[in-house]
Amino acid sequence: MKNKSRKWIPMLLIALFGIxxxxxxxxxxxxNELAKYxxxxxxFDMKAYDVEQVNQVLTNMEPKGFTVYRQYFVCDYLFILTFGALQFYLLYIVYAFVKSKKIKGLLYVIPVIRGIFDLVENTLLLIVLQRFPEDINSLVKVASLATQGKLWCIRIWCVAFLVGVVGPIYSRRKGIRKLFF
Known part of the structure; x- marks a missing residue:
């Protein structure tokens, strides 16, 4: 009964992530819609940016673009949650063989930290949109650092995920009994 009741979780995560x-x-x-304006x-997220670039993009952006960007953030806050849940679940699956709670805890904190960086980035960029054209330099600098932190967490997560997938295959081929603690 317990296994049947949990089979819907991966499907729900994938559906929410897709939506x-x-x-x-x-x-x-x-x-993509924002790019039209x-x-x-x-x-700005998912790429490097600085104060000069943000000022230039926002100065040249059409008024409708500000509305679209604010609406984008609502969607992106939801995406942060679903992406984090999916990252967490995928690590849970590929590291099911690991016995150490410390290692699992270290792995599970990666999507949490990524989500925190993403929340900080979004919140600061939303404030930038509301304050522009006032002085936004400090906000943009911190948001840019949060973006870089988020991107590093995504890279680290990808490596951890690949190790979790490839590690057990490699260890079986090489006859290694214990790959992780």
Missing amino acids: TLYFVEFSPYSS NHGYGT
């Missing part, structure tokens, strides 16, 4: 991915990438509130730049 929120649609909203941030393809909906009328997406980064800021000369193809799109959103």
Whole structure:
């Protein structure tokens, strides 16, 4: 009974992730839609940016772009949650063989930290949109650092995920009994 009741969890996670991915990438509130109003730049997240670049993009952005960008953030906050849950679940699956709670805890903290960086980034960029054209330099600098932290967490998560997938295969082929503690 317990196993049957949990089979819907991965399907729900994938569905929610897919829905929120649609909203941030393809909906009328997406980064692609925003690009129509800021000369193809799109959103600031997922790329490096600085104060000068943000000022330039926002100065040249059409007024409708500010509305779309604010709506994008609503979708992106939901995406942060679903992406984090999916990252957590995938690590849970690929590291099911690991006995050490310390190692699992260290792995599970990666999507949490990524989510925190993403929340900080979004919140600061939303404040930037509301305050622009006032002085936004400090906000942009901290948001940019949060973006870089988020991107590093995504890279670390990808490596951890690949190790979790490939590690057991490699250890079986080489006859290694214990790959992790």
